Amino acid sequence: MTAPRTLFDKLWDAHVITSSGDKDLLWVDRHFVHEGSHHAFGKIAQRGLPVAEPGLTFGVADHYVPTRHRDRPIPDADIARMVRTLSENTARHGITLFGLDDPRQGIVHVVGPEEGLTLPGTLVLCGDSHTSTHGAFGALGFGIGATEVAHVLATQTVWQARPAPMRIRVEGTLGPGVGAKDVALAWISRLGADGARGHAVEYAGSVVRGFSMEARLTLCNLSIEGGARMGMVAPDETTFAYLRGRPYAPGGDAWDAAVVAWSALPGDADAAFARETVLDGAEIAPIVTWGTSPEDALPITATLPDPARETDPARAARIKAALDYMGLSAGRPLDGTPVDRVFIGSCTNARIEDLRAAAAVLAGRKARVPGLVSPGSSLVKAQAEQEGLDTVFREAGLDWVASGCSMCVGMNGDLLAPGERCASTTNRNFRGRQGPGARTHLVSPVMAAAAAVTGTLTDARPLLQGRGT
Amino acid sequence: MSGWTTHEGLAVGLPLEGVDTDQLIPARFMSTPRAQGYGGFLLHDIRRDAGGALRGDFPLNDSRADGASILVARRNFGGGSSREAAAYALLDAGYRAVVAPSFGDIFQGNAVNNGLLPARVTEAEAEALLAALAAGPVAGAVDIGRGTLRVGEVSVPFTLAPGAAEKLVNGWDDIDLTRHHQDRIGAFRDALKRDRPWLWPGASAWRAGA
Ligand code: SF4
Numbered sequence: 001m002t003a004p005r006t007l008f009d010k011l012w013d014a015h016v017i018t019s020s021g022d023k024d025l026l027w028v029d030r031h032f033v034h035e036g037s038h039h040a041f042g043k044i045a046q047r048g049l050p051v052a053e054p055g056l057t058f059g060v061a062d063h064y065v066p067t068r069h070r071d072r073p074i075p076d077a078d079i080a081r082m083v084r085t086l087s088e089n090t091a092r093h094g095i096t097l098f099g100l101d102d103p104r105q106g107i108v109h110v111v112g113p114e115e116g117l118t119l120p121g122t123l124v125l126c127g128d129s130h131t132s133t134h135g136a137f138g139a140l141g142f143g144i145g146a147t148e149v150a151h152v153l154a155t156q157t158v159w160q161a162r163p164a165p166m167r168i169r170v171e172g173t174l175g176p177g178v179g180a181k182d183v184a185l186a187w188i189s190r191l192g193a194d195g196a197r198g199h200a201v202e203y204a205g206s207v208v209r210g211f212s213m214e215a216r217l218t219l220c221n222l223s224i225e226g227g228a229r230m231g232m233v234a235p236d237e238t239t240f241a242y243l244r245g246r247p248y249a250p251g252g253d254a255w256d257a258a259v260v261a262w263s264a265l266p267g268d269a270d271a272a273f274a275r276e277t278v279l280d281g282a283e284i285a286p287i288v289t290w291g292t293s294p295e296d297a298l299p300i301t302a303t304l305p306d307p308a309r310e311t312d313p314a315r316a317a318r319i320k321a322a323l324d325y326m327g328l329s330a331g332r333p334l335d336g337t338p339v340d341r342v343f344i345g346s347c348t349n350a351r352i353e354d355l356r357a358a359a360a361v362l363a364g365r366k367a368r369v370p371g372l373v374s375p376g377s378s379l380v381k382a383q384a385e386q387e388g389l390d391t392v393f394r395e396a397g398l399d400w401v402a403s404g405c406s407m408c409v410g411m412n413g414d415l416l417a418p419g420e421r422c423a424s425t426t427n428r429n430f431r432g433r434q435g436p437g438a439r440t441h442l443v444s445p446v447m448a449a450a451a452a453v454t455g456t457l458t459d460a461r462p463l464l465q466g467r468g469t
Numbered sequence: 470m471s472g473w474t475t476h477e478g479l480a481v482g483l484p485l486e487g488v489d490t491d492q493l494i495p496a497r498f499m500s501t502p503r504a505q506g507y508g509g510f511l512l513h514d515i516r517r518d519a520g521g522a523l524r525g526d527f528p529l530n531d532s533r534a535d536g537a538s539i540l541v542a543r544r545n546f547g548g549g550s551s552r553e554a555a556a557y558a559l560l561d562a563g564y565r566a567v568v569a570p571s572f573g574d575i576f577q578g579n580a581v582n583n584g585l586l587p588a589r590v591t592e593a594e595a596e597a598l599l600a601a602l603a604a605g606p607v608a609g610a611v612d613i614g615r616g617t618l619r620v621g622e623v624s625v626p627f628t629l630a631p632g633a634a635e636k637l638v639n640g641w642d643d644i645d646l647t648r649h650h651q652d653r654i655g656a657f658r659d660a661l662k663r664d665r666p667w668l669w670p671g672a673s674a675w676r677a678g679a
Contacts, residue, residue, distance in 0.1 A: 017657045018650055022631030025650060027657055029668055039503065039553065047644070053658075055669055064500070078500040117670055129551040129575055145553035145579035147643070155647045157654055161631040193487060194545040194571045227548065229574050250667035258667050293487045293545075314543070318486050409550075411496050418519060430491040430549060432514045 004268035007234045008165040008200045011140045011265070015123050023159045029122035030134075031057045031152050032108045033090070035064045035082040037127050040149035041089040051093040052156040058117060059090035059097035060108040064411050067374050067401035070100065079412060093153075106377020106403045109133035109347035113217060114377055116246025120235035120262040125152055130347050130427065132223040135232035136216035137239055138265050140200075142230045163198055163229045164274035169205035172281035177461040179357070180215035181349060181425070181444035183207065184222035185287040186279060189297035196228035199275065202267070203233050207281040213242040214353035221348045225294040225427055234266035288334055288457050289429045289442040291322035296429070298334060300447070300459045306330040325431055326439050327419065337457040339441070340420045342371035342398070342448045343434070346408035349425035350376035354445040355384050358425075359392040360467045361449035361460060368455030371398040371448075372414065374406040398452060410435050423451035470584050472640030473613070476565050478538030480609030480620045482602030483528055488512075488542055489549035490576055494558040496550075507554060508561035531605060539609040541568045541598045541620065547576025547587070556583045566611045568618060568627065570595045581633045584640065586611060588618055588627035597623050613637055 005013070015026040031053075033040070044051070051057060064082040066074055074080035083100055090097040098104045098111055105111070109130055112118040120138040125131060127149040134141030144158065152158055170183055188195065201223050203216070211219065216233045223231025233239075240259055243249045250258040285299035298304075304323065307330060310316035323330055328337065344350065344358050355375060373393045375381035381403055384390055390400045407414040408426040410433075416422050418437030425448050426433075429440040441457060450460035498510040516527050523530045529537070540559070546569035547555060556579045559567065566586040580587045588611065590598070598620045601607060607621040613634055617626050635641070647654075661668060 018653050020632075020646075021635065025647065025654075027654075027661065030670075036499065036552070042503075049644070082500050119668070122668070127551055127553075129549065143551040143575050145551055145556070145575055145582065147553060147579065147582035151643050151647065154644050155654065156658070157647060159632070159643055159647070192545075193548055194573075197571055197574060224549075227545070227571075227573070248670040254667035257665075261665065293489075314486070409496050411499070428489075428491065428549060430489045432495055433491050436495070436514050437519065 004271040006165045006267040006271040006273060007138060007202050007232060007265055009271065010267070011121065011123070012162060014121065015140065017157060022161050024162060026123055026158050026160055028125050028152050028156050028158055029056060030112065030117055030124040032112060032126035033057060033059050033086070033095070033149065034062055034108055034126070034128065035086045037149055038082065038085050038089065039146035040127065040153060043147070043150035044153050049154045051095065051153045054094040056156060057095045057153070059086055059095050059099070060111050061086055061097070061099045061105060062107045063405045063409065065100055065404040066412050067404050067406045067414055070402050076413060103378055106379065107347045107350070107405055109221065110351060110376035110380065113137065113213070114246070114379055116243055116249030119243065119249065119258070120239060121265055125158060129224045130221050132228065132231045133217050133221040133347060135220040135223070135230050136213060138232060138235035138262065140230060140232070141220070143224065163200040165202065166196060166199035166228070166275040167202050167204055167273040169276065169278045170203065170207035170281050171205045171278060172207065174207055174281045174284060177286055177446055177464045178284050179444050180211060180218035181222070182284050182287045183279065184219050184225070185289065185294065185297040185442065186284045187277060188222065188226040188294050189287070191226055191277065193225060193293045193295040194227035196223070196226045199228050201228040201231045203231060208233055209236070212353060213238060214351040217351065218348055222294070222427055235262050286444060286447050286460055288447065290326065290328060290334060291319070292325055292429055292431050294427070294429060294442060296322060297442070300335055300457065303331055303333050304328055327421070335456070335458050338421070338455060339369055339423045339451050339457060341369055341416060341422045342367070342452045343407045343422055343424040343426065344445055344448050345372065345374035345376070345406050346426040347376065348427045349445050350374060350380065352380050352383050354425065355380070355389050356387070358445040358449040359389045361446050361453065361463050362396040363392050363467070365396055365453045367397040367452035369452060371452050372401060372407055373398050374401050375403045378403050396452065407434055409433065423448045423457060470640045470642060472638045473584065474638050475610070475612045475614070476538065477608070477610045478565065479534070479536055479606050480539035480541060480602060481528055481534045481537040481606045482599045483540055483542045484599050486543040487545045487548060490547055490552050490555035490573065491549055493547065493555035494552065499552060499554050503557060506561045507557040508563065511558040511562040534606045536563060537606055538563050538565045539568065539611065539620070540564050540566070541595065541602060543595060544570040544592065546572050548573035551575045553579040553583070556580045556585050560585055566618070568595065568598060577630050581630065581636055584637060586613065586637060588629065590625050590627050594625040598625065
């Protein structure tokens with residue numbers, strides 16, 4: 001009899017080609033490249049190496065793409081060069097590209113699932129830390145650096161040390177207006193931004209089982225913000241229902257064979273985890289970050305921390321520095337903090353469900369502050385327009401723009417001005433992430449919409465009364 | 470990449486927690502070709518005040534820190550974005566080793582792949598090293614073979630991620646190493662293609678479109 005194995009163990013074992021010292025050489029099923037992958041293409045060009053498996057490699061233009069005037073040439077020469085270089089590199093190696101003009105273009109971690117490229121049991125890599133997103137399908141997904149991207153291009157494999165399996169169970173039920181983003185920020189604030197370092201997190205429990213694929217994607221996306229190498233959810237009927245009929249998902253007899261294989265992936269009942277954390281869904285409130293790390297997160301009903309009340313001087317200094325950068329006063333309530341702008345977008349929270357949730361708050365209301373809504377993909381954009389969500393956002397006074405990473409990282413020029421405060425559905429409130437001196441508060445889509453309506457960080461729940469999300 | 474085992478150089482303290490890769494190199498510099506050098510982008514925005522002038526109170530701006538090659542920081546160094554440019558910026562600015570109680574996983578891998586040592590010490594050891602650097606940069610030394618480092622009078626052991634020491638010392642390049650396993654990779658691939666042909670997306674996409 002073999003020892004009971006976790007989902008992670010089964011996935012990992014199935015990909016080991018060979019081992020050397022503390023590392024395993026793993027087969028890579030899917031590799032996504034984007035504009036930022038130019039260093040890696042440069043490295044294989046230097047050695048004159050071909051791409052080992054162009055059929056398992058997909059290009060997506062997202063990090064640098066403009067979100068406005070997509071019908072015109074890109075005005076910024078550097079940005080234009082980044083987008084063009086990706087087209088050239090993918091064309092040279094025979095790699096399918098979801099480029100700027102492709103109706104399937106979007107953010108890599110939205111496009112992979114949407115196209116049925118990310119499947120249960122696969123190992124998915126991309127030179128982007130939020131590749132953890134793909135684990136929502138019961139896959140191994142993790143981000144790699146440029147040297148590793150070059151290695152994957154050249155060999156379709158990656159060397160990795162095996163992380164330890166860890167489980168985060170979310171039990172009970174979530175209250176209204178509380179979603180996957182809040183669950184993620186709740187565990188990250190509890191364990192710290194490096195709390196799950198060296199671990200592969202499996203999300204489980206009744207709340208996660210009840211989550212849609214969109215919500216699972218959000219949850220797995222944020223794994224990296226708690227330092228985890230990857231995050232995953234065991235595949236089930238929800239997963240299969242999402243995948244059936246997707247363009248690149250198996251079809252016909254192959255579908256049946258795939259479902260049989262996927263159904264064997266969930267972990268054995270008595271498999272051991274190196275660590276476990278349990279959250280009670282009923283205790284999670286809508287969460288807002290107040291500082292410059294995703295671990296600086298509190299329920300919207302809380303007051304800001306006070307360095308004077310901290311016993312550890314290093315921690316007190318860190319809180320003070322974060323409050324200073326954020327332009328906030330110690331001990332004040334978070335609710336009511338004025339914001340200058342909202343951003344609804346990114347691979348964390350710009351799928352169709354996220355846009356529906358934000359629109360539920362905004363319908364028939366006006367935004368008091370300007371804001372940008374950038375759908376996670378061009379297909380999400382088209383669907384939202386079909387549902388009339390774009391009208392809701394526009395009539396509220398927000399800008400409805402094309403899909404890309406946009407103001408999540410600002411590489412395309414969508415930036416906050418220095419000192420501007422933004423309620424943002426993104427994943428990083430790091431100093432300067434949304435522009436030099438920018439102040440970012442991470443929130444869920446309903447909380448971003450509520451911030452737009454009131455012009456302040458505020459509890460979305462009263463604004464959701466009588467409206468479905 | 471050439472390997473190395475020991476290094477002597479000037480150590481400087483950066484007593485900050487959570488220096489993420491967005492701070493190590495802000496995104497807007499990343500379209501720059503590497504040949505132009507990334508050293509000037511290192512910690513660009515937190516070294517400067519709102520007007521763009523170098524802040525006098527930032528440790529790396531101290532003229533005595535010129536030529537420093539060992540950086541000591543607090544926990545969760547290099548978390549966040551996978552940008553390898555963060556390691557390039559440190560290397561191009563002259564750093565050979567970064568010392569902290571914890572590192573972002575991806576940064577740690579990127580550092581090793583580029584010959585930059587990410588040396589992990591305990592919180593208490595990091596504080597002792599930072600205390601030795603409180604008055605300014607001092608001479609330091611690193612020995613990968615022994616797994617020890619010294620800053621001024623303070624010597625501490627350090628740990629590395631699995632496989633990192635070998636790679637740093639030998640200057641190994643993974644692509645060459647992996648190509649030695651080409652037969653096994655080929656066999657693995659063929660078995661997969663036989664048993665699970667639907668893992669190759671081209672085939673099914675073609676069928677779906679047919
Ligand atoms: S949306 Fe943001 S986090 Fe997601 S891939 Fe783009 S830059 Fe990275």
